[in-house]
Amino acid sequence: MVRAHGENFPVASYFLPRDKRPYVCAIYAFARIADDFADEGNLSREERLERLDGWGQMLDDCYRGRGDHPVFIALAETAAKTGIPKQLLVDLLSAFRLDVTKTRYKRFAEVLQYCTLSANPVGRLVLHVCDDATEQTLPLSDAICTGLQLANFLQDFSVDWRKGRLYTPLDDLSQFDYTERDIQGGVADERFRTLMRFQVNRARQFLHNGSPLVRLARKDLRFELALTVRGGLAILDAIGQIGFDVLHRRPSLSLIEKGAIVVAAIADRKA
Numbered sequence: 001m002v003r004a005h006g007e008n009f010p011v012a013s014y015f016l017p018r019d020k021r022p023y024v025c026a027i028y029a030f031a032r033i034a035d036d037f038a039d040e041g042n043l044s045r046e047e048r049l050e051r052l053d054g055w056g057q058m059l060d061d062c063y064r065g066r067g068d069h070p071v072f073i074a075l076a077e078t079a080a081k082t083g084i085p086k087q088l089l090v091d092l093l094s095a096f097r098l099d100v101t102k103t104r105y106k107r108f109a110e111v112l113q114y115c116t117l118s119a120n121p122v123g124r125l126v127l128h129v130c131d132d133a134t135e136q137t138l139p140l141s142d143a144i145c146t147g148l149q150l151a152n153f154l155q156d157f158s159v160d161w162r163k164g165r166l167y168t169p170l171d172d173l174s175q176f177d178y179t180e181r182d183i184q185g186g187v188a189d190e191r192f193r194t195l196m197r198f199q200v201n202r203a204r205q206f207l208h209n210g211s212p213l214v215r216l217a218r219k220d221l222r223f224e225l226a227l228t229v230r231g232g233l234a235i236l237d238a239i240g241q242i243g244f245d246v247l248h249r250r251p252s253l254s255l256i257e258k259g260a261i262v263v264a265a266i267a268d269r270k271a
Contacts, residue, residue, distance in 0.1 A: 016130075017220045023082055023129045026074035030059075031092050031122070033071060038096040039163075048100045056093050059086070082129045088121040099165075108169045108202075111153075112146065119149035132218045143210030144225075148232045150203035154196065155235055157246040168199060188245045196244035200236045207232050226265035234261055 016024060037043075037051040062072040063079065063086050078084060095118030105111045123141035127133040153160070153167040160167060161183060173179060176195040178187075207229055214225045231253075238251035253261075 016224050020129050022074070023078040023084075024126060026071065026078045027084070027089075027122075027125050027129070029071045030075050030089065034093055034096050035099075038099040045100055049097060052093055052097055052100070056090070059089055059093070078129070082131075084125055084128045088125050088128075091117045091121045103165045104170060105167060106170045108172065111150075111167060111169055114167075115146040115149045116142075119145040127217075130218060130221055132221060136216055137213055140210045140213035140216065143206050144213060144229055144232075145210075147203050147206030147210060148228070150199065150206060151232045151235045154199055154203065154239055154246055155251055157196075158248065158250060161247075168195070172198065183247065186247060188247045192247060193244040196239065196246060200239050200244065204233065204236050207236075223265055227261060230261045230264050 034052060034055050037055065038048055043051070058067065058069055058072055059075075061067055062076050065076070067073055067076045075089075079086070095114060098114060098117070102114075105114070120142045123145040124133060124138055127137055127141055157168070166180065166183070172195060176191050176198070178191045178195050182189075182192065211229050214222055214229060217225055234253055234257060235251060238253060238257075239246060242249050242251055
């Protein structure tokens with residue numbers, strides 16, 4: 001499933017503890033299928049919400065010991081062995097429903113709330129799976145995950161726009177005297193570049209704020225975390241390298257750049 005969808009960031013990679021990978025895969029499968037209900041194919045809005053509701057009912061059944069779908073059989077074992085809170089999975093479903101019903105965000109606070117439902121639960125779930133969910137680690141994980149979500153919004157700016165979605169706050173557009181009509185017209189002028197630079201700097205700050213988690217987490221998690229933080233920062237750097245014109249280009253990383261991330265992550269883990 002990971003290979004088929006070409007995820008931006010690692011999922012259950014070999015750098016995670018071996019005995020934890022199947023649990024992360026079960027969580028990923030639950031979220032990936034739900035995300036596809038919200039985003040893939042030619043379903044109507046009502047059909048998408050109906051499928052998400054059905055997936056939520058199956059989650060309820062899973063936590064009652066009545067799961068019979070392969071994903072929920074695996075998820076039930078994951079919950080039994082790791083104690084992952086059901087609410088985090090419910091939050092993910094709430095985010096996917098928002099993907100169906102909400103296409104604009106007026107203020108950044110609304111985007112943050114979306115991240116609280118969509119991205120932050122993922123980091124928290126991984127920490128629960130790896131027995132490292134503490135008062136210290138959870139807020140740092142939230143900062144990293146929010147930063148990654150913001151970076152992903154920027155990387156996929158043009159993709160989301162074609163789907164009718166805009167995650168850049170409308171208040172920010174107004175602040176830089178830029179409009180949706182400009183986006184529709186493909187206007188990537190200095191206003192747009194300044195707007196995107198502002199978004200990149202904000203995302204980078206979240207990643208930096210969460211980066212102490214690399215040192216605080218259990219040793220067998222540190223390399224994966226360092227890779228993830230470095231990967232997010234590298235995407236933000238790539239956006240700068242294309243002149244912040246995410247309207248016409250989707251930034252990506254070369255093999256050489258990915259190799260540099262690995263080397264830097266090794267240094268982070270030892271620091």
